[in-house]
Amino acid sequence: MLEQILNTFDVNTDAIATNRGFYYQYLSILKKWIQNFVENKNIVTYTEVDNDIKEVGQELIFTQIKCYSSNFSFNSVEIKNSIFNFWLLYLKYNSSNENIKFCFSTNTKIALREKILTKWSANPELKDNELYTLCYEKIKEILIKEINIRKNKKLQNKITEIQKTEIKSACESFKKHVQNTDIEKFVRNIIWEFNHISPEESIISIRKDIDLLLANLKFNNKPSTLLFSVLLSEIYKKSQNTNKDDRCLTNETISIILKQTDDELKKIINSKLTKLLRIEIELIQNDIQQIQITQGLHSEEIKILKTSFTNFSNKTIPKELTFIPDINSIEVLGWDDFITHINNNLKVKKLVSIFAEGGMGKTSFAKKYLKTFTNYDHIMWINVENSISYAFSFDEVLEINLGIEFIKSDDVNKFKLILNEINKIDGHNLLIVDIQESQIDNTELRLIATITNWEKLILTRSHIKNFTSFKLPRISFEYAKEIFTSNCNKEEINNGLLHEYFEYIDYNVLVIELTAKTIENSFDLTLSTFFNLLKEQKLDDNDFNIDIEVDEENGVIRIFNFLLKKFSFNTLNNEERSYIEYLALLPSSNIFIEDIILINGIAFFDENKITIGNIINSLEKKGLVEYSSDRKRINIHRIIREIIIYNSRKEFNPFFNIIFYIVWLTARIKEGQNQPSNSIRFLKYAESILNSIKEEYRTSVYQPLLMLENELLYSYRYFINTGIGNEHNLRWNNLVSRAQKHLGSDNPNLAVMYNNLALSYANNEDFKNAIIYFKKALIIFKKEESKYIDLVITILNNISNIHLKCKDLVNAMNLFKKVQEIRRKYNYFDGQQLGIEYQILADSYKIAGDYDKAIGLLCEGIKLHKSLNFLKRNDFYLSAYYNQLSHLYLCKNDIGQAITNQEKAIRTLEDINLNKSDYLLQMYTVVLSLYKHEGIKDKEEEVINKINSFKNIQS
Structure with missing residues (x-):
């Protein structure tokens, strides 16, 4: 095909994309050829024989070369074709070659969603049996599908029925051969080379490698550029030979070339080829x-x-003392009332600060302000990227307009000298200081405040408390939509999706503009796809690599590369960087400061409230967090949060810096096992961390995250009805599945998870699976029974309860006896499981129809539970006992006692502050029915109000 291009287009200088693949392939062949020559390896390299490259030496290696801008996965046609072609080569050569390899080599990388290929590439020897099995099955699957694809293509040709029958028969035989053949040797001999760089970078990189090799003394100091062209021409010439055996490149060929003079070498260069394939250099x-x-x-x-x-008169001061951004060619939407409010304050206060997170539109607001209020005599606009004093001191235009010259000794006080000159200018003047990324120096701001003849508008990400400050309001939905549609009109987007997206990015004006331009400039990207990728934290997805233009930027940019630069965190010290990485994993809004101090442990509260308070204050000054009006909560802008998480994922050990925060949070939730209301405040933080750290980035913190998720899901059982038809059981299954891969088979933490999964199955009335997992947990704990007495008893009691639900009194009582034997064996008659055992007995008598005996036993159980230390008991169980007692009295038609005990059940949950528990709502519903039955109107109305209040809280 390269020959066709050369002949047809006669050096097509616009064919970079078309020729780049050939160039990369030829460069790869050239590198292998000359590397073998330098290293004295007796390897014959073939071009365009059986594959892109064929190497014959001690090993037989076939290499497929791909130079692409997109990423690869097992769904890629190129990879599936290569695997099939490799298989055909394997069948052809395997009997005569013991050492045979197949290499798929490319400049680009593996697609993010491609898990198997990623693991295979990282573990080429496939020592992990589970990974090997996945790869083995995947290769077989691809081979079978490729046979079918090729069969279908052949059948679409105009052929006879006999030919069609022969094709079908041959393909079926081929498939059976693949299905019945052990392809282990083939699979283990596949090599993947992904270089993770762009096509342009790959060509530059391989050229550098070749130039370095050509500088070797073995090339007799011949000019490397000359040799490069000669050898490249030789590769092309060899590849065009009809006889495949003549397409070989040997060490002897290079030796013959090196014996020729430079003039002789120049004559054998194919000028068309070298000019065509070196276009990118030109x-x-x-x-x-x-x-x-x-x-x-x-x-x-x-x-x-x-x-x-310099021609200006020293007495002439222009209106614009600095370069002013373009304010006439753009229309800034929104802030009409706010702009008047700021103008009124500037007249009185003289210095006003406008603060907001990056990208919210502070610069655009200032442009609109200038366009709206034009009655200023002099205007200055200072962009601050390092420090305020530096921005003033090195503004050449300002210096010339002021008509002042400085000598070397003035450098120290240059900022003050400039301010002094500015202060001499009379009139109604405006100074805008647009602070981009720097940490604000209050000393410099106080110096600016001393300029008396000027109104000063400070734009910053930080809330400056020393001066009059206002947060820039976010724009309305209508204006946000207008910004989006003015930059993108290729698709009709419903208001619902736009509103959801704008809320997600907190109406960040910059992100709205960049998103719209990226979609507009793409081939098939939609807002829905863009939004989903953003929510999945796939900021480096290839769909985002669209070139777009932004005002005041030189050249094109790409959205998230630009945002990464825009929201850099270079000013943070190590302590701040570590803590903001942790905060970014928490919810983006309503992070209670007291909560994050308590997460570190109540014993260290006084010490940490100072340390953490100082860090948060510093982060606020740098515009990374925002206090609520009552200063009890902080928020992190969603885009800042996403960028921080993205940066964290790129570290060598992602999220390892926050491992202790995960451990501490797990401990706080676990402390709530007996006092659930103590842990509810921490659940939202755990859920956020688990959602924020995706599976592929958990390696460094995997086990701590498993423990956190276990405690979180277990705590939910006190607040959420985990019965039939919910996702709770699916989450437990998923957790246990992952834990089995990362924890030892005898790990007690795995046993705890087995028990919790079993409880979930029991709540879903899947008693068979519940018993299976209870027994799995029991096997682990039984190995150290004396150490885990309480857990062994708990599991046996859990199984007893399942038997009771199935009306199986015999097995329930047998297990009850086992529990009593264990108690006697270890002289262990403590813990709230004793109350559970009274409940088990009560249930047994209830099934037998002896309600009085059941009531008596349950009352004994309640009495025993109340005798336990308050800190070592969970009154959630006490509420359940009262609820069960109420039911027993109903069975006896004693409505009065049923109401009394249901009220006790409700009061117990209310006393332990489980006011948001689904179980409390159920109890309200039960007691309401009882009140209605008895006609107790006042209490009926009171409960209805509680139910309505409960539902309002939920909504």
């Missing part, structure tokens, strides 16, 4: 020349400007 050179021309023009313009400025 383009780079042209770009450099253009840059140099542009720089020359800019230099001339600057000289003209300097001359123009």
Whole structure:
């Protein structure tokens, strides 16, 4: 095909994308060829024989070369074709070659969602049996599907029925052969090479490697550029030979070439080929020349400007003392009332700060302010990227307009000297200081405040408390939509999706604009796809790599590369960086400061409230967090949060810095096992961390996250009805499945999870699976029974309860006896499981129809539970006992006692602050029915109010 391009287009200088693949392939062949020559390896390299590259030596290696801008997965046609072709080569050569390898080599990388190929590439020897099995099955699956694809293509041709029958028969035989053949040797001999760089970078990289090799003394100091062209031409010439055996590249060929003079070598260069395949270098050179021309023009313009400025009379001060951003060609939407409010305050206060997170539109607001209020005599706009004093001191235009010159000794006080000159300017003047990323120096701000003849508008990410400050309001939905649609009109988007997206990004004006432009410039990207990728934290997805243009940026940018630069965190110290990484994993809004102090442990509260308070104050000054009006809560802007998480994922050990926070949070939730209301405040933080750290980035913190998820799901049982038809059981299954892969088979934590999964199955009335997992937990704990007495008893009691639900009194009582034997064996007659055992006996008598005996036993159980230390008992169980007692009295038609005990059950849950528990709502519903039955109107109305209040809280 390369020959066809050369002949047809006669060096097509616009064919970079078309030729790049050939160039990369030829460069790869050239590198292998000359590397073998330098290292004296007796390997014959073939081009365009059986595959892109065939190497014959001690090993037989077939290499498929791909130069792509997109990523690969097992769904990629190129990979599936390569595997099938490799298999055919394996069948052809395997009997005569023991050492045979198949290499798929590419510049790009594996697609994020491709798990098997990622693991295979990282573990090429496939020592993990589970991984090997997955790879083995995947290769077989691909081979079978490729046979079917090729069969279907052949059948679509105009052929006879006899030919169709032969094709079908041959393909079925081929499939059976694949299905019945052990392909282990084939699978283990596949090599994956993913270089994780762009096509352009890959070509530059391999060129550098080749130039380094050509500099070796073995090439007799021949000019490397000459050799490069000669050897590349030789590869092309060899590849065109009809006889495949003549397409070989050997060490002897290079030796013959090196014996020729430079003039002789120049004659054998294929000029069309080298010019065609080196276009990108020529383009780079042209770009450099253009840059140099542009720089020359800019230099001339600057000289003209300097001359123009110096010609001003010393007494002439222009209206615009600095360069002012373009305010006339753009329309800034929103903030109409706010702009008047700021103008009124500037007249009185003289200095006003507008603060908001990056990208919310502070600069756009200031442009609109300038366009709205034009009655200023003089205007200055200072962009601050390092420090305020630096921005003033190195603004050449300002210096020229002020008509002042400085000597070397002035450098220390240059900022003050400039402010002094500005202060001499009379009139109604405006200074805008647009602080981009820097930490604010209050000393510098106080110096700016001393300029008396100027109104000062400070734009910053930080809330400056020393001066009058206002947070920039977020724009309305209508204006946000107008910004989006003015930059993207390729698809009709319903208001519901737009509103959800705008809320998610907190109406960040910059992100709205960048999103719209990215979608508009893409081929098939939609807002729905974009939104889903953002929520899944796939900020480096290939769909985002769309070139777009942004005002005041030189050249094109890509959305998340730009945002990463925009929201850099270079000013943070290690302590701040570690803590913001932790905070970013928590919910983006309503993070209670007291909660995050308590997570570190109540014993360290006084110490941590100072340390953590100081860190949060510092982060607020740098514009990364925002206090609520009561200063009891903090928020992190959603985009800042996403960028921080993205950066954390790129670290060598992602999220390892926050491992202790995970452990501490787990401990706080676990402390709530006997006092559930103590842990409810922490559940939302655990859920957020688990949602924020995706599976593929958990390696460094995997086990702590398993423990956190276990405690979280277990705590939910006190607040959420985990009965039939909920997702709770699915989450437990998922957790246990992952824990089995990462915890030892005898790990007691795994046993705890087995028990909790069994409880979930029991709540879903899947008693068979419940017993299976209870027994799995029991096997682990039984190995150290004396250490885990309470847990062994708990599991046996759990199984007893299942038997009772199935009306199986015999098995329930047998297990009850086992529990009593264990208690006697270890002289262990303590813990709230004793109350559970009274409940088991009560249930047994209830099944037998002896309600009086059941009531008596349950009352004994309640008495025993109340005798336990308050801190070592969970009164959630006490409420359940009262609820069960109420039911027993109903069975006896004693409505009065049923009401009394149901009221006790409700009061117990209310006393332990489980006011948001689904179980409390159920009890309200039961007692309401009892009140209605008895006609107790006042109490009926009281409970209805509680139910309505409960539902309002939930909504």
